[in-house]
Structures are given as structure tokens and as C-alpha cells.
Amino acid sequence: MNFALILFVLTVVTGCFWLLDVFVLAPTRKKEAQDELRAFDADNAEALRRGEKTVEAARNAILIRAKERPRWLEYTAGFFPIIFFIFVLRSFLFEPFRIPSGSMMPTLETGDMILVNKYTYGLRIPVLNTKILDVGEPQRGDVVVFKYPPNPDIDYIKRVVGLPGDKISYINKKLEVNGVPVPLKDDGTYFDEHKMQELIQSEEKLGETTHKILTDKYTPSGAYALPTHTDPKACEYVPGGLVCTVPKDKYFVLGDNRDNSEDSRYWGFVPEKNLVGKAFIVWLNVSKPSRIGFFD
Template identity: 45%
Template sequence: MGWIELLLVGLTTFTGLVCLLDVLVLAKRRRAREGLLDDGEESLVIDYSKALFPVLALMLILRSFIAEPFRIPSNSMMPTLLTGDFILVNKFTYGLRLPITNKKVVDLGEPQRGDVVVFRPPHHPNQDWIKRVIGLPGDHIGYHDNQLTVNGHVLRNFPIGMYQGTGNGAEMTGAEEFRENLLGREHSVLERTNVAFRDQLEGDWVVPEGQYFVMGDNRDNSDDSRYWGFLPERSLRGKAFLIWMNFDGGVDTGRLGTRIQ
């Protein structure tokens, strides 16, 4: 679990309990002492709790059920997302989940093929990762020689040209950028077509019920379902939908407000 989420839940709970205790007990005691020399004022703990609780509660509701900010830590989703992108994740698209436990309490929908999702991978349950949904439950996925197939359909790739990376993404300069059609949803991908950038794991997979097959758009530089297996539905955190800032040695104003496709 993220330490920010844990801290926010802890502070909200503490200040809420202090406010409740004040309403039920402490305020009555203060009124009973009115006019006495020791009638006193509210303690700093009560005063700060009353001021902070509404703010903390609102922040907790927004982060848990509406939208949560994340920062992209790696190049695995290039060229769609760059290291240093700050994104917003829709927390209710796939259902309402409790903070900390991530248990779904209201089912509002399921991921669609092509969605960019934030999740906690099975082998790193305390980390937040981001990839693209390639395979839905029951899908047959194949990946051979940089060619992706879904349910027997070979995905069409339209060449865009050589990619020019900047900042932390400079390592991908020289890769080929393609526009991939994922059965009706298009997005850009990067591939190393002329050098052995990393050992690729090729194969064929059938996605089990209640799980998903996810991949990074940077196909030769992504630790994804090809290597560690399927993504359980219970590990989903939400759907990425907007880049609200980029900072990679400086602010890239051209990426502000970019919708994630």
C-alpha cells in the first residue's frame, strides 16, 4: 500500500475520532464549566482536528473514489507516456474500491481492450505500475517477431518513422515508432527493429477468467504479462486518462492537458 494513502487514512480517522469525541463528551464538559475560572478553551488538538478533518475527508474521498494522481517512473509506456509525466487516474470507471485494501464494493464496469490501467502487480503488491490492456478474459494472445495477434487477428502496424527521445527517454532514440490498431483502438508503440535491445519473451497465452494480459507500449523495454503472467482484476487501481504535468529536468508545457489514448 502507498504510504501517502496510509497516512491520509490514518490522519482522517484520527481527526474524525477527535471531532466525534468532542461532540459527544468534551463540548458538554466545557459548557458545564462556563463562567468558571477554568472554563478554558478548546485544546490545540481539538482545534486543529476540527479544521483539518473536512479537508482530509474530502481528499480521501477524491483520491479513493474519483481521481488520483500518479507519476510515471519509467520508459515502459513510451511514446504514449514519458518518464516524468504526472497523470490522473479515474478511480470509479471499474468500480468503487476501499482505500488500503483495494477491495471492490461497487461494480461499475470492466477494463476494455486498449485501456491504459494503473495496478499493483502480483509480484510487487506494494508498487503501482501502468500498462495497456491487450487481452481480456478468454482472449488468445500471441507475440512473435514483434508481431502481436489477438484471437487470431494480426494487429496492423503503420510505420511513423524513427523516434527521437529526450531526457530520460533519450535511450530510445533510433527506435521505430508505429501506429498499432488494437482491433479498432489505435495507439503508438516503439520497437527496436535493428538491434538486440533486450531479450524478448515470445509465446502464446490464453487469458483466464477474471484476469488480463497487459503490455507496455515500449515493446522492447517493458516488464509486463509476457514475463510475469496475467493481471488479476482485484489488482486494478483505475484507468489513466489525463497528463496534467510533465517534469523531467524541466516542465514540458506541450504535454499539459494531453488525453491518454
């Protein structure tokens, strides 16, 4: 049971109690309080006329009880507005994710807390993830969160390299899109603190996006298809890499840490229906506050 489903169930359950309270229980409490007040006023008319404090306090207590929900309603209907707000925000606008691995270094590091724009690629029905309104499509260079095709219960994050119909070649750590080499410029080195190793850092330009990638000179070139590959016939595995034609309504994605990323080179393509949204900002990193900010 994933969090989206749990949140949906909580929204429905608390919403039902909220509706029950608004249209049935609250009016009943109000009517009962009015009846009690009329009887109280009739029995204590003289004391109220004299302004006796204890009698006025007792009358105010009746008014307060009329406005109060029972405790069981406070923990159901009372939480509905908050849960509903979170549900709408998380389902249609922005959703937080935590980066669990180094496959997107140096763009994203382990421990980065990111926000994903949920409406960039269209509005979807929560839980079912079915698109109900087209807004836009992924572009080359976008950093996207998606449901991992072999196991949709797991969220992955990678960079879009190939669009539907593109011919992608990744051989000897060189990327080509539709026969055109992707511009790559040396950018020094990057030290991986977790693996305690120095990696080659380069600047890559995909479409309108310029970003940094990492490669390991000690890791040999090559790729292979896992048994769970989505479209094995769409790729040809050759010495040093592969050549793929991206199927309709699917995307070819790579991690920026090219030699430490399980991506489209191994399990295939991301179906459009698996898209969650576009990642665009690191909103928190407890150990490295300087990481906070927008990224390419």
C-alpha cells in the same frame, strides 16, 4: 506502510477527535462559557449598562474563547474535514501517479504526472482494494494502473491487450488477438532523449483505441518467463515470442515501448483484484508543460 493506509489511519484518528469535539468537548466549552458569562454579567451589570469599553471587551473575549478549540484539537479534529475530503477523492474518484520510467513511451513519458479514474472498473474498499460495486471492466486499449502481481506494494502502468479468454500471440514483434493481426501502420521515428537513440514509431489499433507504440530494430525478438510468473502454464514460449491464453478474471498487458517494458510477456497476467483504475490525463509535467492533456 503505503500512502493509502497512512491516509486511512489519519482519517480515522482525526475523525475520532472530531466526533469527540463535536459531541462532548464543544458542548462542554459552550456550557462553561455560558456559566462564566452569567457570572460576569451579574458582577458587571452596571458597567455594561454604561457601555464601558473595557468591560465589553472582556465580555467579548469570553465569547471568543468559547468558540476556540485548544491547540491540540486544532491539529487533530481541525484537520479532519480536509483529510476526509482527500481520502474520499483519492480512494473513490481520482488518484495521482507519477510515471517513473519510459515503458509507456510515446504515450506517457518519464516525469508525467497522471490522474487515474478510480471508479471506472468499480468501487473498491480503500486499503483492502476489495470491489464492492461493479461499474465497468477494462477494454482493449485501456491504459491501466494496477498492483504489480509479484509485489503488490508497487504500482505499474501498462496497456490492456488481452481480456479474459483471449488468445494472445506476440511473435517477432507482431501482435495478434484471437488469431487476428492487430492493425499496425508505420508512423516514422521517435527519438528517446534519455537513451539518446532513435526508435521505430508505429500506430496500433486495439479495439476502439488508436495509439502509438515504439520498437527498437536493434533489440532481438523474444520473451521468457520470470520465476514469479503468475500463470506459466497459460503461455507457450516460442522462438521470437510467446502465445498465451488469458485466464479467467485476468488481463494481458503490454507497455507501448515494446522493447523496453517488463510486462505480461515476462511476469504473467494482471488479476482483476489488482486493478487500481484507468489512466486518462497528464495533469502536470514540470519540464514539458506541453505534455499536459488527455491521451489514448
